[in-house]
Amino acid sequence: MITPEKIYSLRQEIALRRPLVNCIANHVTAGYCANAVLAVGARPIMAEFEKESVGIVSAAKALSVNLGGINDSKAAAISVSAKTAHDLSVPWIIDLVGIGCSSFRLELANELIQKYSPDVIKGNRSEIFALCGIASHAEGVDSSDGTDISVCTKMAEKAASAYSAVVMMTGETDIITDGNKTVYVKNGDSLMTYVTGTGCVLGALTGCFLTAANAFDSAVSATVTMGIAGEQAAEIFRKDKSISRFAGSIIDGLFSADIDIYINKARYYENEA
Secondary structure, eight states: OOOHHHHHHHHHHHHHHOOEEEEEOOTTTHHHHHHHHHHTTOEEEOOOOHHHHHHHHHHOSEEEEEOTTOOHHHHHHHHHHHHHHHHHTOOEEEEOTTTTTOHHHHHHHHHHHHHHOOSEEEEEHHHHHHHTTOOOOEETTEEOOOOOHHHHHHHHHHHHHHHTSEEEEESSSEEEEOSSOEEEEOOOOGGGGGSTTHHHHHHHHHHHHHTTSOHHHHHHHHHHHHHHHHHHHHHHHHHHOOGGGHHHHHHHHHHHOOHHHHHHHOOEESSOO
């Protein structure tokens, strides 16, 4: 299993190489995602115009696709971008935002995954259940599914095996699996649900790590990194009580994380504990 020291070394590699990451983001959170990508040392480009998709994905080192704020033009750009990434072996992640409550997004996600084989599939419990054809309890883009973690693990492993991808199922405990090995990440804070975009940022961060590591290690590294930053922001909030500063404090945490923070704060396990 990847070590905290290795996660930090990947951070250093990203900062050294400054890879270009194309993020087709949710319009609501695009700026936040771009700042997060910059905070870990990569270079974001938020391109979602179909006619430039081939050229930009060809130049990028990774692609991060978010289904939030979908419309016809964005769907077209995503399809061209995903195809280009697949054809050129550019690693990419799809964030299944809202597929538990939108048949259009669910159909689009299935088409993209089946045709263009993303390296990482990210979603909350409701979204991964929906991808597997199981009724969920989605409310908008959020999940109200309190399903037992062992059931969630089986569902995530099923999706990973079915699509030959790493699955990130986010929740109070994040589940990351390739169908054979599974890691549980316990970093993070409940306050992260009170600001828009923390899940979107996790998808963008995964794109950054995909420029430096394999899909499984990238998913674990991004989830731990985001969770630690959320915990640091929560510590600041409990002193100044400013929820409006909380999102910015997460960016600060992403930027300032050093080796000691990873060693002392990272909490992830191969078995649920």
